[in-house]
Amino acid sequence: MTEMTLTKTRIRSGVWEGVLSGSADTPMIDVQHLEKPISGVTVTAVPDRAGEWLVQVPVPVELLSEGVQTFLIRDAATGETMQHFTIITGVAMEDDLRAEVDLLRAELDMLKRAFRRHCLETAG
Incomplete structure (x- = not known):
């Protein structure tokens, strides 16, 4: 089994984006903030690049408050954390x-x- 790798590419217009590689089938991704799931996460195939997937995580505006907010991106099948991102506001x-x-x-x-x-x- 090939290990999946998730690499951040950017955050733009309130959406975290990354490229996941190492999966022939559509990977199941789970994103959590304070142990609560984030909805609206999309995983789409990257055209002309077999085994690579664009992962997009919308950052809900209601979760942005003063301090540090950390989002965990996990493989839904194994629960393994593949990546995380942090947003710091008001500090x-x-x-x-x-x-x-x-x-x-x-x-x-x-x-x-x-x-x-x-x-x-x-x-x-």
Whole structure:
């Protein structure tokens, strides 16, 4: 059995789009937000590209609110998460968790350099 791969191509006009490859038959896709299914998901064959499918997920406007909203795209047959996308609204970048993680990485790198410098100075 060939493993299916879902690759994001874009988000446009409130619709997430991706190309799914590795399935001869129309794949069954399940999209969820906060463990509730999203309706209106379409899977259509890509012309002249056997085994590739265009996946379109409309983002319901009623799900957009302040904060981080994560959508999981799963293989309905196995329940395996193939892809996810996140939409962040109303939150300043300073408050974004990804910005915090990036800041922590930078601070960790600074501490590693200082520790290595300290080890070199005290070893010799």
